[in-house]
Amino acid sequence: MVRTFDPNLSLEAADLACIRDDRVLFEHLGFTLATGELLMLEGRNGSGKTSLLRILCSIRLPDAGAVWWCGEEVQRLGPDYHEQLSYVGHKDGIKQDLTPEENLRMARALGRPSPELDIPEALELFGLYGFEDVPTRTLSAGQQRRVALARLVATEAPLWILDEPFTSLDRDGIGVFESVMETHLERGGMIVMTTHHRVALEGERVKRINLTA
Amino acid sequence: MSALSTPRAMALLLRRDLLLAYRRRAELINPLLFFVLIATLFPLGVGADSRLLQTAGPGIVWVAALLAALLSLDSVFRSDFEDGTLEQLMLSAHPVSLLVLAKVFAHWLVTGVPLILVSPLIGVLLSIPSRAMPVLVASLALGTPVLSLIGAVGVALTVGLRRAGIILSLLVLPLYVPVLIFASSAVDAASSGLPVGPQLYILAAMLVAAVSLAPVAAAASLRVSLS
Amino acid sequence: MSFQEFLHMGGYAAYVWTSYALALVVLIANVVQPLLQRRRLFAALARKRRRSARN
Amino acid sequence: MMRFIHRLASPKYFYDVAGRIVPWAGWGALILILVGAYWGLVEAPADYQQGDSFRIIYVHVPAAWMSLFIYVVMAAAGAIGLVWRIKLAEIIAIASAPIGASFTFLALVTGSLWGKPMWGTWWVWDARLTSELILLFLYLGVMALYGAVEDKRMASRAAAILAIVGVVNIPIIHYSVEWWNTLHQGPTVTKLDKPSIAPEMLWPLLIMAVGFQLYYVATVLMRARVELLERERNSRWVQELVQPR
Numbered sequence: 001m002v003r004t005f006d007p008n009l010s011l012e013a014a015d016l017a018c019i020r021d022d023r024v025l026f027e028h029l030g031f032t033l034a035t036g037e038l039l040m041l042e043g044r045n046g047s048g049k050t051s052l053l054r055i056l057c058s059i060r061l062p063d064a065g066a067v068w069w070c071g072e073e074v075q076r077l078g079p080d081y082h083e084q085l086s087y088v089g090h091k092d093g094i095k096q097d098l099t100p101e102e103n104l105r106m107a108r109a110l111g112r113p114s115p116e117l118d119i120p121e122a123l124e125l126f127g128l129y130g131f132e133d134v135p136t137r138t139l140s141a142g143q144q145r146r147v148a149l150a151r152l153v154a155t156e157a158p159l160w161i162l163d164e165p166f167t168s169l170d171r172d173g174i175g176v177f178e179s180v181m182e183t184h185l186e187r188g189g190m191i192v193m194t195t196h197h198r199v200a201l202e203g204e205r206v207k208r209i210n211l212t213a
Numbered sequence: 214m215s216a217l218s219t220p221r222a223m224a225l226l227l228r229r230d231l232l233l234a235y236r237r238r239a240e241l242i243n244p245l246l247f248f249v250l251i252a253t254l255f256p257l258g259v260g261a262d263s264r265l266l267q268t269a270g271p272g273i274v275w276v277a278a279l280l281a282a283l284l285s286l287d288s289v290f291r292s293d294f295e296d297g298t299l300e301q302l303m304l305s306a307h308p309v310s311l312l313v314l315a316k317v318f319a320h321w322l323v324t325g326v327p328l329i330l331v332s333p334l335i336g337v338l339l340s341i342p343s344r345a346m347p348v349l350v351a352s353l354a355l356g357t358p359v360l361s362l363i364g365a366v367g368v369a370l371t372v373g374l375r376r377a378g379i380i381l382s383l384l385v386l387p388l389y390v391p392v393l394i395f396a397s398s399a400v401d402a403a404s405s406g407l408p409v410g411p412q413l414y415i416l417a418a419m420l421v422a423a424v425s426l427a428p429v430a431a432a433a434s435l436r437v438s439l440s
Numbered sequence: 441m442s443f444q445e446f447l448h449m450g451g452y453a454a455y456v457w458t459s460y461a462l463a464l465v466v467l468i469a470n471v472v473q474p475l476l477q478r479r480r481l482f483a484a485l486a487r488k489r490r491r492s493a494r495n
Numbered sequence: 496m497m498r499f500i501h502r503l504a505s506p507k508y509f510y511d512v513a514g515r516i517v518p519w520a521g522w523g524a525l526i527l528i529l530v531g532a533y534w535g536l537v538e539a540p541a542d543y544q545q546g547d548s549f550r551i552i553y554v555h556v557p558a559a560w561m562s563l564f565i566y567v568v569m570a571a572a573g574a575i576g577l578v579w580r581i582k583l584a585e586i587i588a589i590a591s592a593p594i595g596a597s598f599t600f601l602a603l604v605t606g607s608l609w610g611k612p613m614w615g616t617w618w619v620w621d622a623r624l625t626s627e628l629i630l631l632f633l634y635l636g637v638m639a640l641y642g643a644v645e646d647k648r649m650a651s652r653a654a655a656i657l658a659i660v661g662v663v664n665i666p667i668i669h670y671s672v673e674w675w676n677t678l679h680q681g682p683t684v685t686k687l688d689k690p691s692i693a694p695e696m697l698w699p700l701l702i703m704a705v706g707f708q709l710y711y712v713a714t715v716l717m718r719a720r721v722e723l724l725e726r727e728r729n730s731r732w733v734q735e736l737v738q739p740r
Contacts, residue, residue, distance in 0.1 A: 021646070024729070057304060060440040061580075063648075083306035091297025097236045098229070106298075109217055109225040110305035110312075135236075366660055370640060370653050380639050384657060387632040388664050391671035398678060419667070430660050433577075437652045446537065450547035455612055459605040460532065463554045466597045467528075467710065471521075473593075474717040481725055485737045 003116070005158040005188040007035050008070070009084075011056070015065035018051045025051060026211050027064065035158070035188040036205055038181070040195070043211030049194040050090065052211070053163050056192055057087050069159075083112055085159040092148040096137035100128055100147045103136060104154045111155040122154035123147075126176060141168040149177055152184075160184065162193035219307045223315040226302075230319035233292075244285040245327045251277035252335040263340045270339035271349070271400035275393050277335070278328055278353060282360040283382055285324040286368050289316060289361075290435070294372045303439060309432040317365045317428070325357035341404055348403035348413075352396040355416040362427035363388050369434035392419060506723055507732040509583055513716040520713035527706030534699035549696075551609040557704040558602040559623070561711060562630055563665070565595030569637070570662035573655025583719070585651040586726070588658060589641055590718035594711060596634035603627050622676035626669050633661045647726060 010032060017027035025048030033039050041049045054060040056067055058074045058081060067074045074081045087093075094103045104119045117125065123132050126146040136144055145168050152160055160181075166174050178200050181191060185205060217225075234241060255273045256266060266273075293299040293316075302312050332353050333346050341349060367385035371377035399412035449456045535553035569591040576584035606624050607617050618624070637654050644650035727733050 054440070059300060059303060059436075079306050079308055082304045085304065087300065087304050089297055089300055091295075091300070093297035093301040095229070095233060095296060095298055097233050102229070102232070106225060106229050107301065109222045110301060110307065112306060113217070366656075370657060371643070374643050376643075380636075380643050383632065383639055384636040387629050387636065387668070388660070390629055391664075391667045394671045394675045398675065426663065430656060434653065434656050437649055437656065440649060449550070450541055452546060452548035452550075452612055455548055455608045456536075456550050459551045459554050459608045460536070462604055463558070463601055466601050470594055470597055470710075470714045471717070474714070474721050478721045478724070481721060481728070482737060485728060485733070489734075489738055 012068040017064035019063045039192045047211040086157040087161045101132040107151040114156040122150045160191045166197045226315045234323040244281045248281035266340045270341045271397040275397040286364040310428040314428040321361040329353045345403035356396040359423045362423040365431045369431040373438040524709035531703035555605040557707045562599035570658040573658045599631045622673045
């Protein structure tokens with residue numbers, strides 16, 4: 001029996017603005033995301049997608065507006081909000097000198113460990129079986145990306161915030177990660193992501209925001 | 214499954230940083246060499262008169278320790294910033310200030326403790342009398358953690374900058390002045406056989422203050438640097 | 441007290457007058473600098489406006 | 496009251512109000528400084544020990560006071576800006592730094608100019624001069640950090656944190672330097688300390704001090720206004736200000 005997340009979770013943003021080097025990237029941006037929904041951010045390079053993701057993570061302060069998690073402002077929640085989210089950014093966020101297993105162990109220490117998958121299972125899911133005890137620096141870029149993505153399933157967070165997760169993945173890797181996202185949404189998880197790939201997820205649960213428009 | 218307790222996460226982070234330092238152990242020796250090198254250069258510059266060295270010795274050891282600490286500071290957050298693990302730390306379920314404390318402690322263990330261990334050797338080179346050696350070691354044991362903690366705030370403020378080195382020293386060195394004054398005066402007093410209690414107590418008080426305040430300031434600084 | 445004596449400052453003229461002159465320079469510099477910066481900014485903004493008006 | 500604060504926090508309103516305060520503070524400062532300088536240079540009697548060289552006090556001491564005062568203001572404004580995210584407080588903090596640094600510089604150089612006839616050398620590791628020198632480094636650190644970070648909003652928050660760290664450290668630094676001084680100097684005559692001062696010497700000092708305060712108010716607002724324009728250059732009110740329709 002697969003555990004599902006609390007169905008009352010929600011991520012809400014209102015009136016967000018981001019100004020960078022006195023250029024307005026976006027303003028008056030808002031959305032609501034409920035459980036089981038995916039939010040796709042689209043837009044040209046430099047349209048502020050990464051900045052928006054970082055605002056949603058609470059790494060960056062918005063120049064106006066606010067983000068709420070279940071009705072509470074995320075800046076005020078702090079670690080209580082971070083516990084609910086996993087972020088995979090431009091940078092993989094893994095240590096080159098550590099093995100994939102050690103990297104995932106640290107990720108589990110910082111967040112909430114997944115009760116369903118242990119570390120070898122998470123690595124196996126991403127086709128890294130047999131690589132768990134070599135230094136990550138010896139792996140290819142695509143494999144390193146897989147380690148970063150394995151963090152998502154090795155920990156248990158309802159909200160995933162992903163910045164171009166498909167970068168340097170091969171077709172097989174893309175397929176694996178799409179099915180992982182599918183499972184996450186079915187469990188009642190939420191995803192906010194940017195990508196230039198066409199994603200095989202469709203339907204009502206996929207929302208889109210175009211920042212260029 | 215709920216999140217680990219914060220002390221457990223801190224312990225794991227400490228372990229991770231020590232492991233990383235161990236895997237790059239060739240780099241560990243550099244600040245230490247720097248420390249010894251400065252202490253060797255001073256007598257060559259000012260002359261090897263043992264009376265002169267005795268009066269200047271405590272100050273030289275401490276200035277050398279200060280510079281060695283400064284040199285090694287950049288590594289507290291730099292590599293974590295570059296590979297994105299710092300973001301992951303900021304987004305953890307634990308208070309960032311405590312994770313910072315664990316990181317600084319790890320950094321002190323691999324850069325500060327070796328300085329303390331070789332300091333008697335430097336003391337001999339600078340003709341510090343042997344009765345002052347315990348005080349020299351004690352002053353370093355109390356003082357170098359303060360240097361690491363204050364330094365961490367400076368590094369946290371400059372970690373996003375491309376050329377951080379010179380600015381870092383401008384930010385951090387003035388704040389090191391009290392440690393320098395009390396620590397070298399303790400060693401000085403000990404070599405002339407005077408009581409050193411007050412200086413060491415003040416250093417201990419600075420350590421307590423730095424442990425409680427610096428991680429909070431460093432966490433706030435990291436939040437600014439990453440945004 | 442004559443003006444000569446005043447300028448002489450009891451033999452400390454160099455120190456006293458240098459101090460006051462320096463104070464004057466510093467005080468004026470702090471007023472002039474923002475004024476210059478303001479002028480530069482206005483010029484830059486006007487340039488930008490002309491550029492965007494042409495397009 | 497809250498409404499007033501709220502209105503003051505609006506950039507355009509602040510810009511206008513500050514613009515109205517600047518001339519008053521500026522002219523007031525000019526008058527007070529002129530009166531203080533005249534009184535100090537001409538009216539006040541020469542010191543029976545130091546002769547006329549003591550007249551440097553009327554620049555040195557107010558500048559030293561201001562250097563500390565401005566640092567505290569800068570840290571307080573920085574803290575307000577950080578905690579309540581008030582942009583204007585950030586701007587006040589960062590506009591204070593160069594003014595404070597120049598007062599610190601002035602205090603240092605005049606201290607040295609005063610020390611030369613008194614001690615016979617340009618520089619003595621006197622407690623106050625040493626603290627002042629470290630304070631100058633603290634100011635320069637804040638300014639260098641602000642200049643090095645490209646995103647100005649981020650830069651002012653970083654500088655604010657540094658200023659707060661500095662302000663916590665200033666008493667410790669001051670105390671340790673003083674302690675160090677008594678240790679190494681022995682009973683040197685600390686000429687810069689004046690246990691008692693004749694009232695006819697004190698009055699010009701106080702007038703100068705108030706004049707410097709007003710001067711600070713005027714210049715910090717001038718700087719803050721320019722800084723505000725630069726940061727808000729794309730907003731409508733700045734556009735209208737530059738080229739009214």
